[in-house]
Amino acid sequence: xxxxxxxxxxxxxxxxxxxxxxxxxxxxxxxxxxxxxxxxxxxxxxxxxxxxxxxxxxxxxxxxxxxxxxxxxxxxxxxxxxxxxxxxxxxxxxxxxxxxxxxxxxxxxxxxxxxxxxxxxxxxxxxxxxxxxxxxxxxxxxxxxxxxxxxxxxxxxxxxxxxxxxxxxxxxxxxxxxxxxxxxxxxxxxxxxxxxxxxxxxxxxxxxxxxxxxxxxxxxxxxxxxxxxxxxxxxxxxxxxxxxxxxxxxxxxxxxxxxxxxxxxxxxxxxxxxxxxxxxxxxxxxxxxxxxxxxxxxxxxxxxxxxx
Numbered sequence: 001x002x003x004x005x006x007x008x009x010x011x012x013x014x015x016x017x018x019x020x021x022x023x024x025x026x027x028x029x030x031x032x033x034x035x036x037x038x039x040x041x042x043x044x045x046x047x048x049x050x051x052x053x054x055x056x057x058x059x060x061x062x063x064x065x066x067x068x069x070x071x072x073x074x075x076x077x078x079x080x081x082x083x084x085x086x087x088x089x090x091x092x093x094x095x096x097x098x099x100x101x102x103x104x105x106x107x108x109x110x111x112x113x114x115x116x117x118x119x120x121x122x123x124x125x126x127x128x129x130x131x132x133x134x135x136x137x138x139x140x141x142x143x144x145x146x147x148x149x150x151x152x153x154x155x156x157x158x159x160x161x162x163x164x165x166x167x168x169x170x171x172x173x174x175x176x177x178x179x180x181x182x183x184x185x186x187x188x189x190x191x192x193x194x195x196x197x198x199x200x201x202x203x204x205x206x207x208x209x210x211x212x213x214x215x216x217x218x219x220x221x222x223x224x225x226x227x228x229x230x231x232x233x234x235x236x237x238x239x240x241x242x243x244x245x246x247x248x249x250x251x252x253x254x255x256x257x258x259x260x261x262x263x264x265x266x267x268x269x270x271x272x273x274x275x276x277x278x279x280x281x282x283x284x285x286x287x288x289x290x291x292x293x294x295x296x297x298x299x300x301x302x303x304x305x306x307x308x
Contacts, residue, residue: 002034003041003291005284010043013284018295029055037061041294043068043287046279047271053078064300066290068283070096070147070274072304073197073224085304086290090146091282092274097150099273100192100222103245104155107218107267108132135159140184142204143194143223144175151192163188167200167308185212190220197224198307207232210242218243222273225250230260237263247273 003017004026017023021041024033036059044055046068053075056062064084067075070092072085079085106112110128117124137160141148144166152162163184169177176184185191191213195201205219205228213219221228225248236242237260245267249260252271260266286302293300 001041001295002039003043004033004039005043005287006045007280007284009280010284010287013281014288014291018292021291021295023291029058040064041066041291046275046283048074056080056083064290064294066287068279068287071196071224072307076198076304076307084300086300086302087304088283088286089302091279091286093146093150095276095279096147096194096222096273097154099247099269100151100194100220101154103220103222103247103267103269104190104192104218105134107220107243107245108134108137112267113264137161137189138187139163139190139192140165140188141192141194142178142181143192143196144170144173145194147222148192148194151194160190167195181209182212185209186214188213188217190218192220193223193227195223195227196308197226202226203229205229205232207235210236213242215241216243218245220244221246221248224248225252234259234263237265240265247271 001021003021003023005023006026008025011023011025014023026032038061039059040061040063042059042062042064043066056065056079062083064086065075065079067087068091070088072087075085108131110131113128114124117127135158139155139160139162141151141162141164144164148164152164164175165178165181165184166175167178169175193205195204203226207229210232219242221244228250230250233244237244243265247269248271249268254260260268290300
């Protein structure tokens, strides 16, 4: 039985494969390391999309597709029946949570205008001071999975209060249901989006959602771009009523002539939340465990069901 992986470092990080398993490196789909026959376990490249999904048709024996991304939206509906799709839940908790905390602090403390002033060699104290602060803020986290929990834990020392929201309420864990958002949004100073992209979450943040947020509130999108209506966000930011920090956009990449680039109350980064130096060691620890489970006939973790 063969397993194909996309990174040369993965061969070292995986260690000794399970008995009967041969791990091969597939860097270029047009130059496979051997015949696709017998490849039952495939790890696509990080942040791969529809093109990589089309490659599945060339793997007649594949039974498991193990993603390196936390989101599986690019793959849902593209995996044939009988093939198990697994995401990398847990791998991106730390870096994505770090990005969220950094984005909130940078936005509230005015780091973007200060960076622009530094480029102009201007001492911009009078331009930004006094800045906002994180202490005392009411934070609403929409998406109470492992990343949402990691964000809550990292924000806890900053003297903030939390409300977590999920598709299904978990009263014993203090997690509210998504149907409660209309009542929760007016009480939130910071709204953090960490939901997967599904039919239910596409366009979740629309005109009504944003209008329910109080004046001066901060929207933080570390989920997927299409979770937010770009025209609705653009309208609110252009008016100056809200602020935003986003690591994802719709469309993505954002075209150079898009009006979002020009807004001073928007902090925008190019989908770097999970792209850190520690990604591959964490990711291949998961791959190694999944490969071990598969070879042993055990149930795989992180199985994607209904887009989650």
